[in-house]
Amino acid sequence: MSDWARLQEEVTSDLQQARTTSELEAIRVKYLGRKGRLTEVLRSLAKLSEGQRRLVGQEANALRDFLESALTARRQALRQKELEQTLKEERLDVTLPPIPFPLGHRHPITQTLSEVVEIFTHMGFAIADGPELETDYYNFTALNIPPDHPARDMQDTFYLTEEWLLRTHTSPVQIHVMERQSPPLRIVAPGRVFRHEAIDASHSAVFHQVEGLAVDEGISFSDLKGTLSLFVRHCFGPSVGLRFRPSYFPFTEPSAEVDVQCLLCQGTGCRTCGGSGWIEMLGAGMVHPKVFEAVHYDPERYTGFAFGLGVERIAMLKFGVEDMRLFYENDVRLLEQIPRRWAWG
Ligand code: FA5
Numbered sequence: 001m002s003d004w005a006r007l008q009e010e011v012t013s014d015l016q017q018a019r020t021t022s023e024l025e026a027i028r029v030k031y032l033g034r035k036g037r038l039t040e041v042l043r044s045l046a047k048l049s050e051g052q053r054r055l056v057g058q059e060a061n062a063l064r065d066f067l068e069s070a071l072t073a074r075r076q077a078l079r080q081k082e083l084e085q086t087l088k089e090e091r092l093d094v095t096l097p098p099i100p101f102p103l104g105h106r107h108p109i110t111q112t113l114s115e116v117v118e119i120f121t122h123m124g125f126a127i128a129d130g131p132e133l134e135t136d137y138y139n140f141t142a143l144n145i146p147p148d149h150p151a152r153d154m155q156d157t158f159y160l161t162e163e164w165l166l167r168t169h170t171s172p173v174q175i176h177v178m179e180r181q182s183p184p185l186r187i188v189a190p191g192r193v194f195r196h197e198a199i200d201a202s203h204s205a206v207f208h209q210v211e212g213l214a215v216d217e218g219i220s221f222s223d224l225k226g227t228l229s230l231f232v233r234h235c236f237g238p239s240v241g242l243r244f245r246p247s248y249f250p251f252t253e254p255s256a257e258v259d260v261q262c263l264l265c266q267g268t269g270c271r272t273c274g275g276s277g278w279i280e281m282l283g284a285g286m287v288h289p290k291v292f293e294a295v296h297y298d299p300e301r302y303t304g305f306a307f308g309l310g311v312e313r314i315a316m317l318k319f320g321v322e323d324m325r326l327f328y329e330n331d332v333r334l335l336e337q338i339p340r341r342w343a344w345g
Pocket of ligand 1: 155168169170171195197202203204205207209249251252280281282283284285306307308309310311312313
């Protein structure tokens with residue numbers, strides 16, 4: 001009997017000392033596990049005489065019941081304590097102000113490029129793509145600028161070899177598209193172009209253009225005018241001035257240059273617009289029959305318009321940036337201001 005009393009005392013003191021649920025589990029294993037002390041007593045009952053078995057069995061079962069209910073009670077108490085502890089340690093104050101973190105955004109030129117393309121895709125133009133490394137044929141000859149043609153001097157070219165060059169405009173994409181597709185077609189081709197030019201506030205040696213081309217039966221200059229007027233209204237707002245000036249490009253006839261009123265000085269004349277109140281935005285015109293011949297389109301049947309606009313110039317007007325070079329200097333002070341100055345978007 002005293003052995004039972006000692007065992008019960010031991011169990012009780014073990015239970016009291018347990019500080020965590022895992023310590024409690026260790027106690028359960030110590031007494032009630034497969035090789036636990038109480039389990040072994042219960043297992044050895046079979047070897048006892050009937051009288052002893054009843055006596056010892058009663059004691060052992062009583063102790064097991066005591067142990068099981070004490071374990072359950074203690075486990076619940078410890079779990080509650082552990083939960084309270086965890087809640088205390090992991091307390092979250094949802095009223096604290098958030099930790100601010102700066103959000104990045106796309107470069108102003110990339111933003112402008114996508115907005116320009118989006119306006120034209122809404123008008124039904126598809127997006128086309130072409131290589132930056134071009135052959136003389138696509139950049140010049142197929143566009144009705146044969147070797148020795150004086151128009152080659154209009155765009156100072158970076159040549160890699162006699163045949164290969166960095167494209168000076170996005171117009172070669174017109175040729176690639178027309179070689180692949182038959183009319184009717186309507187595409188815009190955004191991309192980077194390269195010119196061996198003196199750099200200043202409104203000229204860069206690497207800049208971006210968006211080329212446009214529409215070919216079908218019965219396309220006229222008024223379609224070109226309507227399309228570009230709609231574009232300018234969407235891009236700069238309804239009240240901005242727009243003018244078409246007669247011009248010359250070997251691959252269009254007639255040709256025009258389109259100026260947009262300078263938004264930096266509201267047309268009164270400033271450094272950016274060279275005092276004229278206007279900024280040249282794009283070149284355009286009706287596709288020259290010689291270009292159609294180069295891609296085996298029938299110039300008697302089809303007509304088309306094309307344009308090539310300067311993305312940096314648009315970005316300057318939109319963001320009120322007076323000097324194109326600022327776009328390439330990666331000065332975060334300028335880059336951070338850009339989204340807040342976006343005029344119409
Ligand atoms: C051309 O590049 C013609 N391919 C445009 C064209 C396409 C005409 C289709 C007819 C039909 P131009 O060299 O004028 O044209 O350039 C077009 C536009 O690019 C200019 O109006 C201007 O906005 C921009 N641009 C020209 N040179 C630079 C430069 N150095 N830096 C930044 N933008 C420029």
